[in-house]
Amino acid sequence: MRSTTARPANIHQARLLRLLRDLGPQSRVALGNQVELSRSKLAFEIDRLLETGLVVPDGLAASRGGRRSHNVRIAPSLRFLGVDIGATSVDVAVTNAELNVLGHVTEPLDVRDGPVAVFERVLALVGKLREAGSAEHFDGAGIGVPGPVRFPEGVPIAPPIMPGWDGFPVREAMSQELGCPVLVDNDVNLLALGEQQAGVARSVPDFLCVKLGTGIGCGIVVGGGVHRGVTGSAGDIGHIQLDPDGPRCACGKTGCLEAYFGGNALVRDATALARSGRSAELAGRLESAGRLTPEDVSAAAAAGDAAALDLVRRGGRRTGQVIAGLVSFFNPGLVVIGGGLTGLGHNLLASIRTQVYRQSPPLATGNLPIVLGQVAGVVGAARLISDHIFSPP
Amino acid sequence: MRSTTARPANIHQARLLRLLRDLGPQSRVALGNQVELSRSKLAFEIDRLLETGLVVPDGLAASRGGRRSHNVRIAPSLRFLGVDIGATSVDVAVTNAELNVLGHVTEPLDVRDGPVAVFERVLALVGKLREAGSAEHFDGAGIGVPGPVRFPEGVPIAPPIMPGWDGFPVREAMSQELGCPVLVDNDVNLLALGEQQAGVARSVPDFLCVKLGTGIGCGIVVGGGVHRGVTGSAGDIGHIQLDPDGPRCACGKTGCLEAYFGGNALVRDATALARSGRSAELAGRLESAGRLTPEDVSAAAAAGDAAALDLVRRGGRRTGQVIAGLVSFFNPGLVVIGGGLTGLGHNLLASIRTQVYRQSPPLATGNLPIVLGQVAGVVGAARLISDHIFSPP
Numbered sequence: 001m002r003s004t005t006a007r008p009a010n011i012h013q014a015r016l017l018r019l020l021r022d023l024g025p026q027s028r029v030a031l032g033n034q035v036e037l038s039r040s041k042l043a044f045e046i047d048r049l050l051e052t053g054l055v056v057p058d059g060l061a062a063s064r065g066g067r068r069s070h071n072v073r074i075a076p077s078l079r080f081l082g083v084d085i086g087a088t089s090v091d092v093a094v095t096n097a098e099l100n101v102l103g104h105v106t107e108p109l110d111v112r113d114g115p116v117a118v119f120e121r122v123l124a125l126v127g128k129l130r131e132a133g134s135a136e137h138f139d140g141a142g143i144g145v146p147g148p149v150r151f152p153e154g155v156p157i158a159p160p161i162m163p164g165w166d167g168f169p170v171r172e173a174m175s176q177e178l179g180c181p182v183l184v185d186n187d188v189n190l191l192a193l194g195e196q197q198a199g200v201a202r203s204v205p206d207f208l209c210v211k212l213g214t215g216i217g218c219g220i221v222v223g224g225g226v227h228r229g230v231t232g233s234a235g236d237i238g239h240i241q242l243d244p245d246g247p248r249c250a251c252g253k254t255g256c257l258e259a260y261f262g263g264n265a266l267v268r269d270a271t272a273l274a275r276s277g278r279s280a281e282l283a284g285r286l287e288s289a290g291r292l293t294p295e296d297v298s299a300a301a302a303a304g305d306a307a308a309l310d311l312v313r314r315g316g317r318r319t320g321q322v323i324a325g326l327v328s329f330f331n332p333g334l335v336v337i338g339g340g341l342t343g344l345g346h347n348l349l350a351s352i353r354t355q356v357y358r359q360s361p362p363l364a365t366g367n368l369p370i371v372l373g374q375v376a377g378v379v380g381a382a383r384l385i386s387d388h389i390f391s392p393p
Numbered sequence: 394m395r396s397t398t399a400r401p402a403n404i405h406q407a408r409l410l411r412l413l414r415d416l417g418p419q420s421r422v423a424l425g426n427q428v429e430l431s432r433s434k435l436a437f438e439i440d441r442l443l444e445t446g447l448v449v450p451d452g453l454a455a456s457r458g459g460r461r462s463h464n465v466r467i468a469p470s471l472r473f474l475g476v477d478i479g480a481t482s483v484d485v486a487v488t489n490a491e492l493n494v495l496g497h498v499t500e501p502l503d504v505r506d507g508p509v510a511v512f513e514r515v516l517a518l519v520g521k522l523r524e525a526g527s528a529e530h531f532d533g534a535g536i537g538v539p540g541p542v543r544f545p546e547g548v549p550i551a552p553p554i555m556p557g558w559d560g561f562p563v564r565e566a567m568s569q570e571l572g573c574p575v576l577v578d579n580d581v582n583l584l585a586l587g588e589q590q591a592g593v594a595r596s597v598p599d600f601l602c603v604k605l606g607t608g609i610g611c612g613i614v615v616g617g618g619v620h621r622g623v624t625g626s627a628g629d630i631g632h633i634q635l636d637p638d639g640p641r642c643a644c645g646k647t648g649c650l651e652a653y654f655g656g657n658a659l660v661r662d663a664t665a666l667a668r669s670g671r672s673a674e675l676a677g678r679l680e681s682a683g684r685l686t687p688e689d690v691s692a693a694a695a696a697g698d699a700a701a702l703d704l705v706r707r708g709g710r711r712t713g714q715v716i717a718g719l720v721s722f723f724n725p726g727l728v729v730i731g732g733g734l735t736g737l738g739h740n741l742l743a744s745i746r747t748q749v750y751r752q753s754p755p756l757a758t759g760n761l762p763i764v765l766g767q768v769a770g771v772v773g774a775a776r777l778i779s780d781h782i783f784s785p786p
Contacts, residue, residue, distance in 0.1 A: 206620075220722075222620060223615075223616075227723075229757070231724060233724045236722070237722055240722070241714070251754070253752070321634070322718070325633040328629050329628065329630055330613075331625070331629070359646070362551070363550060363625075364629065
């Protein structure tokens with residue numbers, strides 16, 4: 001552990017740091033083309049950043065006639081930690097300041113074990129990454145959890161699938177453990193930030209990122225920023241009611257999207273199919289493993305099992321029904337589908353698309369791509385904390 | 394008509410003008426407390442505004458010891474025009490720069506008559522207001538239409554209930570006719586802006602404003618600004634599908650919210666009730682007028698007619714069902730219910746509230762007021778154009 005990371009002194013330095021994060025090493029001239037600063041002001045701010053060590057020289061820039069200048073890059077020694085806690089697994093990654101992943105570990109974990117047990121595991125994984133040489137220290141950490149978060153305090157609030165976490169001071173506790181600034185957010189927001197940083201949503205200011213996993217949620221990006229809502233529960237689309245007479249949901253209500261197509265509902269329906277004899281593929285898998293997982297449904301569908309395919313398509317239709325309403329309401333520029341259930345693949349995507357293109361107004365869907373996500377939530381976690389570190393005081 | 398209105402020269406002047414618009418006459422000291430400007434910079438910018446005539450002296454400020462200074466106010470000669478074109482009526486109002494309404498006329502009108510006929514009527518009403526002395530010139534005009542608008546160009550696009558308007562250059566045409574800058578927006582966005590300016594949504598940065606009338610739409614305010622979506626169709630919630638087996642909608646699909654509870658659906662259902670003999674109140678009104686209107690339903694419900702009350706409650710439930718989904722998704726700080734059907738009153742509001750509080754997550758509804766709107770769309774129209782006029786170049 002070392003002394004506090006230097007921080008940008010003003011909005012110009014913050015902007016320069018984010019540009020270097022996103023674009024990599026740049027000449028001073030190239031940086032000058034991206035910001036509205038006089039040449040002397042730009043030189044002044046870059047020199048200040050060089051003095052703090054947040055930026056370092058990086059070889060000579062290509063000659064453009066006249067005196068050749070040094071490229072600059074963001075300090076290669078900076079390290080961010082990204083932690084993505086899911087309902088049934090955890091991802092931990094270390095990135096440099098350009099948000100390239102230097103080390104990444106993942107393992108199964110039950111979020112219902114509560115925060116103390118979960119963070120013990122997380123810290124053990126962090127230790128593993130440290131030993132592997134990915135990082136000696138961290139300049140900041142972003143942590144995602146599968147439930148609503150009071151963002152400024154970094155505290156989960158009334159998270160339905162996280163018993164024992166309500167009010168736990170994640171931000172404070174982990175900041176002490178790790179010795180660096182920490183931000184905590186809902187996992188779907190991190191998925192959205194990841195896509196914005198390095199995935200399909202770069203340069204898209206308004207988009208939705210729907211996460212299909214054990215829970216179902218939606219990251220909302222408006223004008224380039226995450227919309228979290230007044231109590232941090234924005235994007236909680238898993239409990240939008242499709243049919244008051246539908247199946248009972250873990251939340252206590254009936255007919256929620258999650259009660260039809262969350263991870264548990266999928267396993268429930270697949271198990272019923274296996275037992276009823278309507279799916280030989282699923283029955284075989286159930287017999288050999290004793291239980292089914294979403295991956296089994298995915299494999300059975302890929303093997304051409306009609307009942308499994310039908311299950312995926314029906315789930316996609318339900319999901320598409322909800323997304324169609326969101327598209328009518330929000331008129332986004334892009335819809336990204338991410339999360340564990342995307343293993344269900346193109347059958348799932350096709351059903352979602354069909355439903356949205358059928359139900360939403362043509363004006364809203366005319367140029368609307370609906371695509372699978374590419375980037376892990378841990379990258380979004382690193383992006384989140386780097387935005388914070390690279391902010392003016 | 395006169396020469397072009399002066400405009401603020403920079404972001405500080407724009408901010409001062411908006412403060413004077415919203416707060417009324419202020420001392421220089423009071424203004425200084427609202428903006429982050431040095432005393433000399435503030436004095437400089439106010440003097441520039443006084444020179445342009447955008448701001449005028451307004452008597453001596455209360456003594457605070459030392460030399461007494463003049464209050465300033467925004468030029469009382471400035472005039473904004475607000476036009477709110479609905480499906481079946483038009484509102485035209487003149488405001489001063491503090492957005493107080495100086496004159497207001499409204500009359501029935503069928504938007505399906507097309508833009509040429511509609512604007513002829515609008516210009517006649519503007520002439521009436523001019524004659525009444527409300528304004529000799531306009532410094533800007535805001536115009537609302539009941540359909541999606543490509544906002545930068547001020548052109549309606551594919552508006553379902555506005556045949557003949559698709560692609561009509563409203564902004565350009567009316568700017569020429571009126572001789573002042575014009576902005577055009579969807580009517581629900583203007584309703585939201587009106588509530589933000591002078592109604593229930595002052596100081597609420599994130600809220601939804603649902604308009605129930607012939608059409609059903611929703612203004613979305615995020616971080617204090619209107620969210621229009623990538624193609625200007627955000628808030629088009631009237632065509633969110635409640636039930637694929639529901640009644641056919643004017644949009645060509647089935648089971649849309651509007652097909653259940655838009656103005657036409659309400660009249661359709663009320664007429665059926667009157668004819669079936671299940672509502673004596675509605676039957677009487679149908680017989681005497683030859684046709685029913687939403688106002689008849691409102692009056693019948695107010696008179697205690699059980700069938701009319703039931704109609705209102707069922708409509709409120711359907712509307713609440715859609716709003717519940719939006720609340721889960723967007724987690725707003727306030728939901729405002731406005732538009733023509735709010736004449737249906739507290740029975741409507743109670744049904745909407747019941748549904749939202751029942752269906753949306755407690756975290757999203759815990760502190761969520763759902764209230765009736767107070768302000769006409771024309772005030773939002775004036776606010777829209779004044780924001781534009783009081784912007785830095």
